[in-house]
Amino acid sequence: MLGGLFGRVPAVLAHAVLLRADPPDLCRLPSGDSLAADTPACRTGAVLPAPPRSVELLFSEPVQPIGRGLRVVGPDGRRADRGPVGVAGAQVSVPVDARATGTYRVVWSVISPDTHPEFGTMTFSVRRAGGIVAEGAPAAGAPGTWGIVLGALGHLLHFCGYGLGFGIFAAAWLAGGPEAPEPMWRALGLGILLLLAAEPVAFAAESVSLGALGGADPAVMGAVLDSSFGRVLAQRLAAAILLWVLAGAIRTGALRAAWPVPLLGVALAFVDGEAAHAAGVRPPWWGLGVNTVHVCAMGLWAGTLAFALLPPPLPRSSRGWRIAARVLAPAAVAGAAATGAVMAFQHLAGLRDFVANPYGRALGVKALVAIAAAGLGWAGVRRSAPRLLRWEAAALLAVLALAGLLVLMRPPVP
Numbered sequence: 001m002l003g004g005l006f007g008r009v010p011a012v013l014a015h016a017v018l019l020r021a022d023p024p025d026l027c028r029l030p031s032g033d034s035l036a037a038d039t040p041a042c043r044t045g046a047v048l049p050a051p052p053r054s055v056e057l058l059f060s061e062p063v064q065p066i067g068r069g070l071r072v073v074g075p076d077g078r079r080a081d082r083g084p085v086g087v088a089g090a091q092v093s094v095p096v097d098a099r100a101t102g103t104y105r106v107v108w109s110v111i112s113p114d115t116h117p118e119f120g121t122m123t124f125s126v127r128r129a130g131g132i133v134a135e136g137a138p139a140a141g142a143p144g145t146w147g148i149v150l151g152a153l154g155h156l157l158h159f160c161g162y163g164l165g166f167g168i169f170a171a172a173w174l175a176g177g178p179e180a181p182e183p184m185w186r187a188l189g190l191g192i193l194l195l196l197a198a199e200p201v202a203f204a205a206e207s208v209s210l211g212a213l214g215g216a217d218p219a220v221m222g223a224v225l226d227s228s229f230g231r232v233l234a235q236r237l238a239a240a241i242l243l244w245v246l247a248g249a250i251r252t253g254a255l256r257a258a259w260p261v262p263l264l265g266v267a268l269a270f271v272d273g274e275a276a277h278a279a280g281v282r283p284p285w286w287g288l289g290v291n292t293v294h295v296c297a298m299g300l301w302a303g304t305l306a307f308a309l310l311p312p313p314l315p316r317s318s319r320g321w322r323i324a325a326r327v328l329a330p331a332a333v334a335g336a337a338a339t340g341a342v343m344a345f346q347h348l349a350g351l352r353d354f355v356a357n358p359y360g361r362a363l364g365v366k367a368l369v370a371i372a373a374a375g376l377g378w379a380g381v382r383r384s385a386p387r388l389l390r391w392e393a394a395a396l397l398a399v400l401a402l403a404g405l406l407v408l409m410r411p412p413v414p
Contacts, residue, residue: 007032016059016060016061016063016090016110016112016116016118017059017060017118017410018057018058018059018060018118018120019058019059019060019090019232020057020058021055021056021057021106021122022052022055022191023045023046023048023052023055023056023124023225024046024124025045025122026041026045026046027039027041027042027045027122027123028085028122032142033262033391037371039147042123043103043123043129044103044123044125044129045103045104045124045125046125047121047125047126047127047129048122048124048125048126048127048239049127050126051096051097051098051099051126052096052098052124052126053082053096054093054094054095054096054265055070055072055093055094055096056091056092056093057070057091057092057093057106057108057243057379058090058091059090059091059092059110059112059118061070061090061091061112061280062089062090062112062113062229063087063090063092063110063111063118064087064110064111064112064223064228065085065087065108065109065110065223066110066111066117066223066224066227067090069085069092069094069109069110070085070092070093070094070096070106070109071094071106071107071108072096072104072105072107073096073104073105073107073132074098074100074102074104074131075100075101075102075103075104075130075131075132076100076102076131076132077131077132080096080097080098080100080104081094081095081096082094082095082096082097083095087097092108092110095252098126098409099126100126100131100167101126101127101128101130102126102128102129102130102131103123103124103125103129103130103131103355104123104124104125104126105121105122105123106121106122106123106124107120107121108121111206111224111227111228111229112228112278113228113279114228114274114275114276114277114279115206115223115227115228115232115275115276116408117206117209119209135306146205147205147206147208147209147219148205148209148408149205150201150202150204150205150208151202151206151209151404151407151408152401152404152405152408153201153205153404154198154199154201154202154204154205154404155198155202155404155405155407155408156400156401156404157194157195157197157198157201157402158194158195158198158199158202158236158272158404159298159299159302159403159404160191160194160198160297160302160397160400161191161192161193161194161195161197161198161223161240162191162195162265162268162269162272162302163193163298163299163301163302163303163306163400164187164188164190164302164303164306165188165191165192165194165195165202165240165243165265165301166189166191166192166243166261166262166264166265166268166299166305167191167265167299167300167301167302167303167304167306168184168188168191168299168302168306168307169184169188169247169261169262169265169303170262170265170299170303171300171303171304171306171307171324171328172184172262172307172320173258173340174323174328175259175264175307175319175320175323175328176294176319176320176323181310183310184307184310185247185251187306187310188247189247192240192243192244192247193241195236195239195240196237196240196241199236199237199240201232202229203224203225203229203233206224206229207221207224209286221234221361228274229275230274232271232274232275234292235268235271236268236271236272238396239264239267239268239271240244242264243264246260246261246264247261265296265299266292266296267285269291269292269293269295269296269299270288270291270292271409272291272292272295273287273288273292273295274288275407276291276327276407277291277343277346277347277407277411278290278291278343281346287346290341290342290343290346291339292341293335293339294339294340294343295333296333296335297331297334297335297336297339298332298336298399298400298403300328300331300332300335301329301332301333301336301396303397304324304328304329304332304401305329305377305389305393305396306393307324308321308324308325308329308389308391309386310387311392322399325381326381329377329381333374333377335373336370337370340367340370344363344367346413347359347363347411347412347413348360348363348411348412348413349413351413353412357411357412358409359406359409359410359411359412360412362402362405362406362409363406365402366399366402366403366406369395369398369399369402370396372390372393372395373392373395373396373398373399376388376389376391376392376395377389379391380392385403
């Protein structure tokens with residue numbers, strides 16, 4: 001059902017776009033999509049009268065090769081690339097020995113500055129088509145289902161951890177001060193656990209997605225850790241561990257340690273933008289700023305809801321309930337809605353994209369579910385009905401899951 005609604009997610013996974021190849025890639029359309037693998041243009045590629053000296057790829061943004069990065073397989077199935085892979089910003093190249101007549105396959109695997117992997121294949125032929133590649137050897141470089149599933153799960157765990165960690169602390173702190181009830185600390189501990197668990201899952205997703213060039217090859221995994229993705233992963237882990245340390249200090253009576261927690265939450269929201277579409281918005285400060293406010297608002301929404309559902313339930317007449325239900329929750333929902341609208345404007349070319357583009361359709365569904373969650377929350381507060389608030393929590397969980405999927409999808413406007 002999701003595949004029919006959002007399109008082929010594997011086709012839109014990754015954000016650096018291959019703009020041009022030399023030899024040319026006849027299988028790739030100007031839109032960025034590819035022809036069917038069994039078409040002649042994909043099976044044999046461009047037929048060159050003379051061997052090329054190198055293979056060059058030009059992407060839409062600077063990239064970093066992962067593992068072997070760019071390799072060429074000759075008509076006999078042996079490696080035809082010679083020497084190290086060269087990188088100059090958005091251009092990747094490798095010298096080749098393509099004197100043999102027949103069809104060659106080019107396989108690449110790179111990471112863009114926003115941490116997303118790009119992988120693909122193309123073919124070309126020298127003098128005429130022929131050899132193992134032309135006979136239909138399986139193409140490498142296609143993203144696996146596990147890479148997509150693990151990637152979406154990693155983002156979901158991170159967003160839930162952010163809400164239960166920083167969000168619930170901010171809600172309790174703003175509603176009643178750092179001396180919170182025991183259930184709040186247990187929820188915060190679960191949030192820290194989710195934040196810590198999210199990063200190994202995300203690392204596994206990145207490694208699996210790039211596994212076409214080595215699978216569990218330590219060189220590939222090391223390159224992933226040394227990439228923009230690895231830097232974001234380290235910053236997220238550091239934020240989760242520091243929250244753990246601060247929470248322990250607050251519980252032992254060092255209440256001054258409460259002040260850095262909201263600031264740390266804002267910093268982590270900013271880091272999240274480095275691994276999202278916000279990194280591609282120009283000017284960068286605008287995209288990262290809007291994304292930071294959006295993540296903070298979503299986290300506060302989730303944290304306020306979790307705070308309201310903590311056992312035993314807060315009396316409706318209590319100061320904490322009034323602040324959480326009448327001030328924090330509406331402010332968080334309004335902030336999330338406003339920044340979400342701005343981000344949609346940044347990444348969609350027009351209203352038509354809500355129907356014509358997989359990213360737009362997923363974004364539209366997320367907006368509708370978020371509206372439903374906000375409506376359930378409003379009704380739950382007015383009627384003092386915890387059951388409606390629990391339904392709001394379920395709807396908000398779906399919103400976070402869709403947000404995790406959107407991070408993996410390429411928007412119409414980078």
